Amino acid sequence: MSLEEPEPDVPAPVEEQSPDELAELLGDHVIGREEHLNAPGYVIRPDAVQDVLSTLKTEAGYDHLSCVTAQEYEDRYESIYHLKKFDDPTQEVSVVVPADRENPVSESAEPVFRTADWHEREAYDLVGIDYDDHPDLRRILLPETWQGHPLAADYDQDRPQVVPLRENANPLQEDHRGEDDTDTMFLNIGPHHPATHGVLHLKTTLDGEQVADVESDIGYLHRCEEQICQNGTYRHQIMPYPDRWDYISAGLLNEWAYARAAEDMADIEVPEYAQVIRTMGAELCRIAAHMLAVGTFALDVYGDFTAIFMYAIRDREKVQNILEDLTGQRLMFNYFRLGGVVWDLPEPREEFFEKTRDFLEDLPEALEEYHDLISGNEILQMRTIDTGVLPPEVAKNYGATGPVARGSGVDYDLRRDDPYGYYDELDWDVVTEDGCDNYSRLLVRLREVEESAKIIEQCIDLLEDWPEEDRTIQANVPRTLKPDDDTEIYRAVEGAKGELGIYMRSDGTDKPARFKIRSPCFSNLQTLPEMAEGEYVPDLVAALGSLDIVLGEVDR
């Protein structure tokens, strides 16, 4: 565990393959080519998924399976594997796997990328594609008894889901006494438990007090966010919903994910002034989200509503007030618009700047207090160092991103690696820690707050000096957006919890034909068994706290 800055080493440029080179590499497996806005797409045979992905992973360096999108066309089903490189996420490739309309089966990618486990389960659950060779293909978001696949074309939304009581097994009722392995005890942690941060159900098998096995049961907060977005128009009706995914005051970060994807899709240029405002707002949100993450993590380790939790909430409150001044809302901001933001900074501007500067001035002192109370506390260090260990290779295999990956030493931050907004014009650093444990993830969040403050300060300086006549907050965007038919795009931004990506496909109308959300919490939560198995229950709870999941984003 080193607190020093890592040696500044210049990373060797990541080798980039041209689309044709890749096609050659994949050989016969490729049966067609597509062009997605973000990456070249290769249509491959449904029984060659593992071959193709492992070739791309080992020989071409595409080691990050960012997202799996499943969708149904009139003549076929399709799974799209969005691959990236952790070293350079601008190098992307989409692997498109068609599956038969009548008998949708394609090979699972799980043996190559562990993260495909949950993503394919979700695809099976919502769209109805069967994945051959998947170790555990069950429903993930909907209950086991659900009839039909809600995002499939023939799904009848009006048909009531009548499930007889006897079918609807209560997972909590099961009595596990008298099983063969009598040395272990089955324990349901959640769905209502003080440490699950929402409605998460952990099926835990305990050996004494040590966790022998843990399985997350999610979906309690599933609100059909993807389908809601598919029913909304690009221009106005989708933007309010991202606020509700990661609802822990990370709203602007989520809005940016949609804004970025939609703007790239419709080729909208955002004015620089608006980009600066967006950058500032997003970083304010990140501070607020990290404050809550640190506070609740302390809560998990301390066990009660302790001083540090209230201190974190107190400082988050200041950020919330600034955000309220900026956007008019405290939680569900709905502040971004395609092509900019909805309104300029509040008048009088000086007052807003002063308030924000005051906050930034007090922040180092507050952080000092946090370091005194938590990261410097011996007992907390005893509790968190070397517990919940997530080695970098495992983190990558699970598609972990954000502070979770950076706490494992994975130097991956889309703000720097795949620049958007105004980030590449500003002076700030990506924070990583090499400890791979609960403590590292805590430190990463605390240090990221400092970096965010640096960004905000530079944005304020820029905004203050911005000439009045150049303050364009929105580009000229048509009233109705109808991107070209069959345009596909996958775009991600660095949300508070990690890589928040949006996949959209247009069908020539003003609403997306498929809207897929790549939630960082979803992928991050999947690593929990790796971190918790063999540890004590308290460390399971600490590991869960250090993942900083928001169930609204996990379940969508």
Place this chain on the structure above:
Amino acid sequence: MTGGVPLQQGMLPDTIANLLGLNAYGVAGEIVAALLGAFLIANFLLINTAFAGPWAKRKITAAFTDRIAVNRIGPFGLFVIVADAVRLLSKELIVPDGADRPAWDLGPLLIPFSALLGFAVIPMGSGLQLADPETGLAFAFAASSIASLGLIMMGYASNNKYSLLGGLRAVASNIAYEIPLIVTGVSVVLFTGTLQMSAIVEAQQVAFLSVAGVTIPQWFVFVNPFAFVLFVVANVAEVGRNPFDIPEAPTEIVAGYQTEYSSVYFVLIYLGEFIHIFLGGAIAATLFLGGPAGPGPAALGIVWFTAKIWAFFLFTQWLRSAVPRLRVDQFIEIGWKGMLVLAFANLVLTAVIVGVLA
């Protein structure tokens, strides 16, 4: 006290008997006097608990966490005590299926009563002491340990896995920390040569040091501060407060042994926990802080005594607000590998010092 043994002079029952003229009724009078005394002491503690639980705990925690807490009902929000009492007592008592009765019902009763029983031998000053047997200190420790039995009963009888885990943790923590607690207490007995509580208090009345005209009494906290620290740490574990609140551990095992309890039983458990904290403070005060001793006339004893037990209560609340909880294995490790060794080292050292000096 009963069974024909004459009332001890200066004890509370004796005073009551004299006041009310109960002496004339022989054994029956003694019993009535003893019961009246116990009633008085118990009520004194219950009043303290009423202040501590619904009101002081909130106010103290709020002060630690930059908040205000109850301030609407009555002066300083004090009437919240009444409101809370009504609220808690009017809640539904939910008995889980498969609860092992009557053990399930006895557990919550044992906890407050064991703590109250411990107070029978505590000299609270101003003549407030129910009994003063020669084995007073052993009795106080023994009485407070009965609570562990209640915790196990509650944990086991609730038919809930969280309760079971909490119950098991309670046993583990009590065994691990009671031994250092008592061994440290014994090191004080080496100085006093008696287990009698009044004699232990007596032994602390003499002057220890005189610095610049200020006489420091021979409180054992000054004589052996190391033992005091050990005792307080073990005591915090014994009453199950942060960083040793392993048996309850809300974020891990929901509420441990008390997960399934609601309404009156919930009140009883909390009552018991607070009296237990006060008992811990009382034993610490008696052994190390001169009991009811303090400046001013001896009649003020009860005031000083109350201040001391509240100081201990405040201390536990401070820990609760500021210190993270240990993991269960670390907790047990500290108990057996750290506290136990230190407690015995302290005992041997004290024995050597007492042996050489005396």
